Amino acid sequence: MRWVALKYIKPGSTLAQRVSDERGRTLLARGIVLTDSLIKRLKRVGIRAVCIESKSTDDVIVTEMVDEVTKAELLSITYETLEELSTSGFSNRLKPTFLRKRFGSLLEDVISQLRAHNGAGEQLGSVYLTDGELFHHSVNVTFYALTLGLHSGLSDVDLVDLGMGTLLHDVGKMRLPQEILRKPGRLDNEEFRTVQLHAQLGYDMLKELRDFSTKSSLIALQHHERLDGSGYPWGLTESDIHPFAQLTAVVDVYEALTANRVYRQAFLPHDAYAILLADKGTKLSSSAIDAFSSTISIYPIGMTVRLSNGDCAVVIKPSANNHQVPIVRAIENERGEPISPYELNLATASDIHIVTCES
Structure with a gap:
């Protein structure tokens, strides 16, 4: 497959x-x-x-780190919660204790499933399914963040708080004009300032929920802050940005870059990863990027790619000791015709590289 x-x-x-x-x-x-x-x-x-x-890849097993049923339930609950929080007044059903009840046990299940894979994000393939819709983006960021949190040795309580905060980190966008969020062209200065409001709006909404931890709320407020003070909404620097927000910033940037948006096509995973590395230690947390490098395979098993020699190939496993460069199996030529399959370790094939993702 x-x-x-x-x-x-x-x-x-x-x-x-x-x-x-x-x-x-x-x-x-x-x-x-x-x-x-x-x-x-x-x-x-x-x-x-x-x-x-696919007959040519029938031995390639795409097993998601979080099973379909759990992910579907998490998407559904995230959708309902973001919709309810976006109203002018909170729903009578959305009591302060209900959010933790709503998400807590499900997040514990997600954490358990990720832990069963030893916290290694080699199979986060479904993050490539959609074109960056807010609900999918929120769940994908949560999967990435929890994977990094497990690698960093966070406690189960902190992991749930991290998951709660990342699921709702963009809730403030639900209060913004959709015509700005979906604008196909470049935002002007005023529109960009409007989009920046979502961080403070989200924090103001979440801090009213009495059992929603301060750590979780700060993720919404600070996930666009940068270590050098160039972020928003307050221009905070490293010592003032909560570690959960620093971690979320890394995976939020990566997930956003690798998703199609109305104003641009998705970046290739290795190009998005290069952007993270370029900002390591200056804008983005070095420890969070190190955790990302150690755990996340940016080309998950089963992804279809186009090689620089024109052949179409499928990722069959990560290269040993290198999560960012995969081993692939070429199955078609540039005209889409089947070829005799051959395998290639792109970490050692200096003359061949990935030029596009076809998934």
């Missing part, structure tokens, strides 16, 4: 994993044979890539 972008999917392909919407609801079940009309439907609702069966 392998992940393939919808624009490269041909009718007749069979889904190897179910497809869900931003609320975690099933759009298409595993085993469905895709038709032209189904492919068009998935494009309309913002699905970026799907996992399909």
